Amino acid sequence: MNIIQHVANLLIRSVFHADPASWPWTWLVQAVVIGIAAFLAFAFVAIFAGPVSWIERRIAGRIQSRIGPNRVGPQGVLQWLADGVKCWLKEDLVPAAADRPLFLAAPYLVFTGMFGAFVVLPFGAQVVAADLNVGILYLLAITSLVVVGLLMAGWGSNSKWALFGGVRSAAQLVSYEVPSAFSLLCVVLLAGTLSTQGIVAAQGGWPWDWFIFRNPFMFAAFFLYFTAAIAEGNRTPFDLPEAESEIVAGYNIEYSGMRFLFFLFAEWANIWIMAAISAFAFLGGWQIPGIAPEQIAATKGWEFVGWQALSWTIFLVKATFLVFVVIQIRWTLPRLRVDQLMITCWKYLVPLSMLMVLGVLVLLALVPEGGGADTILRGAMVGLGLAVVLVSALRVRRTFRVDREHYREMEGRDLWYPPYRLP
């Protein structure tokens, strides 16, 4: 029984005091709950994209030693609402020489491709719209539809810059799909299933049960996937399709108003999806440390809903953390050149990801799960992961310290410390 039916039954029992099995309006309550859930899933990206776009701009301001949006609301927290309203009110321009049907249809195709992915994302123990047996393949397939939309936008705009952007992004997405698919293949090999819930269930709540710390090849596969996914999401350092300094804004240059907003939503949805895929495929997904999924499924009533909410929160925290990593990478690294982009993919990422698949296969044959060698390997990988986190934390701390000393030298007073300076 999934969470939607469960909540509906609970509501019927507690609010209407009726038996869900025999009550005539059960289907209506279920339909309403499904509608609310669908609306939440649909609005999720919009609600998520707004505040995160504000946070990203503030972080960008901090990294680039400027202020960032701070006018609308306290510290500018309502900036995203203002931007949204502005886009609603803008005129919906269609260039005179555009290929009209393609131009009009492209944003919706991109949007659909992105939102189709939400169907199989495992948000919680029983919170998934459809647990398909081909889940991972479905994710790859539905997101590859986006390329067609981008090419349509680039072509339909009848503008050189848009065409360049569209063609660049098509080349980039098709190329980087190879290493990302290979990295996910490692996960599928370990889990023995393509179903997204099955992949989460094959891991555990504690870090040493996560796939990323299973063996060195998985550790590398995670970073390969993350790199390839950033490239697929057209984010810096791989944002050639929208390189402002070269082709103004890429495929969305001729768009305005809501259609432009749809492209932005798709971009944010893409970031969220890639973070979510990394979280559930490598970082244990919604698994709660110390409690097995079967125990959650066996609970009853509001306790069941509580566990679901907890698993959901864990998943959201992991995915949101990765989203912030993406933001930080965006404002830290410079953009690649086109030839460098292709060389990175075909000369390094693709052979490396093939090597990872091979390594995972060899270790799968040599190291039985649960044996002594497996335990040692997992322990060593968790240690390595901790070391990586520690080193990067120390590095960030040093940056802040140096920054603070410079500030004191120049201004003669202390920096408003942790870590994002407010004006």
Place this chain on the structure above:
Amino acid sequence: MEGFLFYLGGAMMLLGGVAMVASRSAVSAACWLVLSFLGSAALFAALQAPFLAVLQILVYAGAIMVLFLFVIMMLEGPVMPAEAGRPKFWIPAGALVPAAIILVATARWVPGAGLPGFPGDLPPGFGQPVRVAQLLLGEYLLAFELISIVLVVAIIGALALGSNERTLPWK
């Protein structure tokens, strides 16, 4: 549900195909073909082949059509003089007529009266990746290995055709 998917997917596939044949610019033809392939994926889903349905989208819509669009945009530039100055009306008509003849000739049976449906008893897990993979890597292993040779030959051929002739090692 299967009947609904059949009519939806079939309509998408047929409409996409006819519109593809009838459209003047190669780009819109490619977009219509994407619609046709999506319809075909829906039909695969209706036929209890989820694995193939997903692969159809991944391979056709995601890879082959992108390759098509990519080449179209490289070849023709922003102006598309495709078959300008030819009579246009007979192209869609020529595509529609045979399809219409077939449908009309068989209209007696199409509504489903008296036509048998699919047998209801399928082996458990029919069309799931596991079963297809067992066949692919068991009974049809030779074909599976041979197809990899086809792909390698295609890669080498495309590289040899596409690369600048002076840079080829044997020139």
Place this chain on the structure above:
Amino acid sequence: MEVGLTHYLLLAAAVFLVGMVGFIVRRNTLIMLMCVELMLSAANLVFVAFSRELGDEAGHVFVLMNFAVAAAEVAIGLAILMEIFRRRRSVDADDLNTLME
């Protein structure tokens, strides 16, 4: 609304015909290639429909092979087209008549 094998065979025949007619009447080689893809797709549909009828996944395996062949065909076909375009600045099938004389 019960749907059986015959429905799928009819649909596949219609789609195949559309592709065939398109291949004959169109002169843009890109669209001719797309018509070939459409015909392959119709053949795939027949394979899967028979697979469903007989309860045997062998048809699915054939379709997988067909995918690979289609991908190879498109890669080679488009590479040849690019080469033709580079030499003749045209992708019109009627312009490719050097061997006619």
